[in-house]
Structures are given as C-alpha cells and as structure tokens.
Amino acid sequence: MACIDVILPEKGLRRWQATIVDRLRVTGHDVAVIRTGSGSASLPTLDLILALEGRLLSSRRCNLAAVVEGPAELASPRAAELAIDLTGASVNRVAPTLTISFDGSRCVSTAARVLANGGLPDLSLSLDGEPVATAAPMVDSRVLISRGLDDILARAITLVVTTAERFVEGRLAAIVPKPIAAPAAPPRRGLASAYLSSTLPRLVKRAARRLCYRDHHWRVGYRFVDGPGVAETGTLGGGAWSMLPEDGQRFYGDPFPFAWAGRHFIFVEELPYTTGKGVISVAEIDANGHVIGTGPVLEEPHHLSYPQVFARDGEIWMLPEGGAGNSLILYRAEDFPRRWTRHRTLIEGEDLFDATLLDRDGKLWLFATQRDHGGSASDTLVVFHAESLEGPWMPHPMNPILIDRSRARPGGAVVEIDGRFFLPVQNGTQCYGGGLGLSEIIHLDAAMVTMAPPVGIDIRSDWPYPHIHTLNRAGRLETIDGIDESVPRRRSICRIAMAPDPAVAATAARTVLT
Known part of the structure; x- marks a missing residue:
C-alpha cells in the first residue's frame, strides 16, 4: 500500500471529500490528512438549496455536498508517494498531485450551477496539470439539485479513488482518458439565478405532469x-x-x-x-x-x-x-x-x-x-x-x-x-x-x-x-x-395533493417530485 497525502479545506469540508479519505483508508493506504485555508470559501447559495430541498422532501439523508466535520489533520513523518488536492485551489506539493475539475472548474459549486441551468457536468482528473482521467456521470434526477449533485459527486469519488489506485500500481501511464465532449462555456446565470429561473420551473412542470401521467411507462x-x-x-x-x-x-x-x-x-x-x-x-x-x-x-x-x-x-x-x-x-x-x-x-x-x-x-x-x-x-x-x-x-x-x-x-x-x-x-x-x-x-x-x-x-x-x-x-x-409518456394515472393523485390534510398533501408532493 502507498503513502498518500490528502489536502482538505480547513473550513467548509464536504462529505464527498471526507468519503475519499475513508475509501482510501479502507483499501489499506497510509493516508495523511492536511487541512489548509486554501479553498475554504463558503458556498451559502449551495447550502441554502440543499437545505430547501431537504425540507421539501422531508429527507434526513446527508448529501455528498453537505458540510461535515470530517477527519482532523493527521500528518505523518514520511514522504508521500501521491498527493490528492481536494481544496479547489492550487496547493504546492512535492509529491505528484491529483486534482479534480467539474466542467473545467475546481469548485463543486460549478457542477451545481451547470445542473441548475439544465446541463450535465463532466469530470476531469489531472496529475500535475496533465489530464489522466475523465468521466461523464449519469444524472438520474434532472430537477433536484441535491439528488443530481449526489450522482456527480459519487462518480467523482469513484474517479479519484480508481485513479489513485492505478497510480500506486504503476498503471496510470498506460491509461488513456476516455474522450468526452468538451465542456460547454460556463453558463452565464449564477447558481441562485439559474435555480430560480430554470430549476424551479422544471420542478413545477415535472410535478404537474406526474400528478396525471405515469413516469417511464x-x-x-x-x-x-x-x-x-x-x-x-x-x-x-x-x-x-x-x-x-x-x-x-x-x-x-x-x-x-x-x-x-x-x-x-x-x-x-x-x-x-x-x-x-x-x-x-x-x-x-x-x-x-x-x-x-x-x-x-x-x-x-x-x-x-x-x-x-x-x-x-x-x-x-x-x-x-x-x-x-x-x-x-x-x-x-x-x-x-x-x-x-x-x-x-x-x-x-x-x-x-x-x-x-x-x-x-x-x-x-x-x-x-x-x-x-x-x-x-x-x-x-x-x-x-x-x-x-x-x-x-x-x-x-x-x-x-x-x-x-x-x-x-x-x-x-x-x-x-x-x-x-x-x-x-x-x-x-x-x-x-x-x-x-x-x-x-x-x-x-x-x-x-x-x-x-x-x-x-x-x-x-x-x-x-x-x-x-x-x-x-x-x-x-x-x-x-x-x-x-402519455399513460394517465388511473387513480390521479391530484385530489390527494389538494387534500385539506397538510400531511397527506405533503406526501403527494414528495411522490411526484422524487
């Protein structure tokens, strides 16, 4: 197994970043955690959207983009064979360093912004600035940012852990990144604007349709x-x-x-x-x-x-x-x-x-x-x-x-x-x-x-x-x-959604949104 340094932000650590540390340790690697102030900027708009959708769905699940305590800094006196920089900023390291990008940006908020604008973000992984792996994750939910971002970040974890394993085994040089479409120009609308003008209308349209029609018949x-x-x-x-x-x-x-x-x-x-x-x-x-x-x-x-x-x-x-x-x-x-x-x-x-x-x-x-x-x-x-x-x-x-x-x-x-x-x-x-x-x-x-x-x-x-x-x-x-897409529901839940009982109406709303 290898000695790997994982560089994490000092503040605003996200669950997907902490999960990468856990996955590498489970496979037996000696993982040292280094916390740095670089890349620690907060993402209030993203956090607000995650909280809003969590309440809408009455969900207690912890999204991969959620802020967590995560591992404390745990450095060890040894030379690392590989560094993985998850800060979203440039941190100089002596060891070869992997960095991940979301549609060309180091910030996970970009992935949320692409989703909010109706797009599908791609991932790329670089070793000391040279591309070594790519991914085009599937997004099952195209209207809920929290669900879509979970799909993206789950594959970000897969990509980082897999690429690290290949590097350690000496197989990375033989891996030719799979070609994916070049990232589109970053959407002009910011996350908040896109969520209000694009995501919420799609959410309402989907909910209205699912009230009366079967989904994927x-x-x-x-x-x-x-x-x-x-x-x-x-x-x-x-x-x-x-x-x-x-x-x-x-x-x-x-x-x-x-x-x-x-x-x-x-x-x-x-x-x-x-x-x-x-x-x-x-x-x-x-x-x-x-x-x-x-x-x-x-x-x-x-x-x-x-x-x-x-x-x-x-x-x-x-x-x-x-x-x-x-x-x-x-x-x-x-x-x-x-x-x-x-x-x-x-x-x-x-x-x-x-x-x-x-x-x-x-x-x-x-x-x-x-x-x-x-x-x-x-x-x-x-x-x-x-x-x-x-x-x-x-x-x-x-x-x-x-x-x-x-x-x-x-x-x-x-x-x-x-x-x-x-x-x-x-x-x-x-x-x-x-x-x-x-x-x-x-x-x-x-x-x-x-x-x-x-x-x-x-x-x-x-x-x-x-x-x-x-x-x-x-x-x-x-x-x-x-x-x-034209099969009607025999027992429409429109009546249920309009029920006077708020709990019954809320259940109907969650049914059509998920």
Whole structure:
C-alpha cells in the first residue's frame, strides 16, 4: 500500500471529500490528512438549496455536498508517494498531485450551477496539470439539485479513488482518458439565478405532469424478421412492430426473446404499479405474431428486471438483473418456461445492473454497470471473466472500464456480425432510456478492454416511442422497448395533493417530485 497525502479545506469540508479519505483508508493506504485555508470559501447559495430541498422532501439523508466535520489533520513523518488536492485551489506539493475539475472548474459549486441551468457536468482528473482521467456521470434526477449533485459527486469519488489506485500500481501511464465532449462555456446565470429561473420551473412542470401521467411507462415491441434486423441495418425501420398488450396497471420492459422447440417466447420485466417492484414474466408469441398469454415466472423479495435467457450445456438459464439484492444470481429452468430455481450466486456483494453474458474465444465475459457506493446505476461499466458459467468470476483489472452516461449500461445481448461483436448500450444523455446505440468490442482480454464509441440506432419507423433502451433478437423474433409518456394515472393523485390534510398533501408532493 502507498503513502498518500490528502489536502482538505480547513473550513467548509464536504462529505464527498471526507468519503475519499475513508475509501482510501479502507483499501489499506497510509493516508495523511492536511487541512489548509486554501479553498475554504463558503458556498451559502449551495447550502441554502440543499437545505430547501431537504425540507421539501422531508429527507434526513446527508448529501455528498453537505458540510461535515470530517477527519482532523493527521500528518505523518514520511514522504508521500501521491498527493490528492481536494481544496479547489492550487496547493504546492512535492509529491505528484491529483486534482479534480467539474466542467473545467475546481469548485463543486460549478457542477451545481451547470445542473441548475439544465446541463450535465463532466469530470476531469489531472496529475500535475496533465489530464489522466475523465468521466461523464449519469444524472438520474434532472430537477433536484441535491439528488443530481449526489450522482456527480459519487462518480467523482469513484474517479479519484480508481485513479489513485492505478497510480500506486504503476498503471496510470498506460491509461488513456476516455474522450468526452468538451465542456460547454460556463453558463452565464449564477447558481441562485439559474435555480430560480430554470430549476424551479422544471420542478413545477415535472410535478404537474406526474400528478396525471405515469413516469417511464415502458412498452414492448416485437416483430418477426427474415434477414437483417435492427443490429445489422442500424434502424428500427424495415417492418411493422407489434406491441405486447398490457392493462395500464403495469408496464413491461427489458424484453429478451427466446426460441424453444419451435415456439417463441418473450421474457420481460413486469412492474405492477400496486407493488412498484419488478418481477420476471413471459409471453408466448404464435407463428402469426399473436400473444397466447402473459404471466409471471420469477419473483424475489427485491426488484428483478433484464431477464437474459440462454441455452448452454443442455440447460436453459436465466441471468436477471437483481442489483437491489446485491448479488448476481443464475437461475435454471426446472419446467420451461414457467418454473425457475436458483442455481448459483455468480457474484456476491456487488450491486450490478443489466449484466450481459458473452462467450468469446472459449472464455466467458460479463458486461454490467455498477453503482459504486451510490450515484447512478447507469454510468460505470465493469467487466468480469470466468472459464465456466459457474465461475469463479473475476473482476477485470481495468474496472471501471469507463464512466460515461452515453455508453456504459448494456441494453441487450451482445450481437455478432461478420465476426465482430457489438454490445447494445443505453444513452442516458437526454434522460434515462433516452436512446440506444451499438458499441463494438474492439479488444477484450484479461489485460485490456477497448470499446468503440456507439453508433446510435435510427428510430425512424412505425414504432411510436423514440426513447428505447433494449434491443434483442432470437431467430426470427426481434424485440425492443420504448417509453410511453402519455399513460394517465388511473387513480390521479391530484385530489390527494389538494387534500385539506397538510400531511397527506405533503406526501403527494414528495411522490411526484422524487
């Protein structure tokens, strides 16, 4: 382990800065804390916004941007191998020094200002002034600054800790920063002005909409295709799409088709609005494209989705997303397609999302996103590998492969075209589920993972929902999903929000804002 100096502001220490110290110490590094007056300027506007939104949501959670006591100065008489300057100012150090920037600024308030103006801040990390790593964090909440800033700062922690580890291991020089879009010119409106003129109107608009319409109501599309499909042509056009019917009291998403014994099935996430928890369901499609029936086949105490179903070694398996259960579990079909049993926990203690299997050159690989101690589940790509399906599954030494909202989270099974492998990836730049692209896996071995920038899917077709985030095909059966933004709430909470009881009205308000 290494000797690392972390330079923190003497006043106005933020939780994300203290968390970096904790994370480095947990991994066994000798971390000395140095407190300095540089960069200790207070951020009253940011603190006021955090307090306001905390009261609005009746939340006691401690935001990563919140001021904390943090670690006291604890220097030790040894030469540091690395310094990490988190003050937001320039502090001269003898050791090589890492510094972080938010859209080109050393001050975290800039990230809040970009969010308030409706933008998405990017991160960059420099070693003695030279860029060594970048990140484009996903922001799940685009209307609450406290939630959005938590997503940004969670990935700032990931970026700093990961880069420090690579420096200590002597691998940093070999890391080429992933290209991200150049930061836009700093918004002209300050944080207070932007919050009043941009954030609050968006907040009101979102609340008003969610009073009457479902948020992220997914619909599943399917069709039979002879010849090239979406992956080969890059477009949703070329044939009419049918829609998997539902009753408005649930949605279906994450479709994975599977062909078996001359029959065609679509496995989906089913989320009933009465429970708010996803289960895995299956629909059978006859030769004429008609749905024979749909029903649940797998449920756990936690949320399930992304049911990747595949045949291997004479068995039929399912590898659903169960990140809320903090494990990746493999299921085996006992009575296909209706009965499934747990076979083995492949990866324990990791909150992985949309894990996607690839068998390549006699080795198995898993691509997934990881929520690294918080933040979004849609921006941090990790890879695991194993010699057999049952493992052991080992994390790739380059993890995280990238932090990028536009190409980290898988959106379907890997597609092989003319000996080349493409991973469907979600693009969360516009919103969660905002789009889908195909990213070619250029290099994949135990030492290196390289993926090409994704090529977006052309959505022009008869499919009426342009925001798609899953693409799959099994034989002739091809599936997609898309967000229907026009589904009304059957039991509108408008009446609840106008209730004379302030507590009931406040609960309704929190429902539509989160």
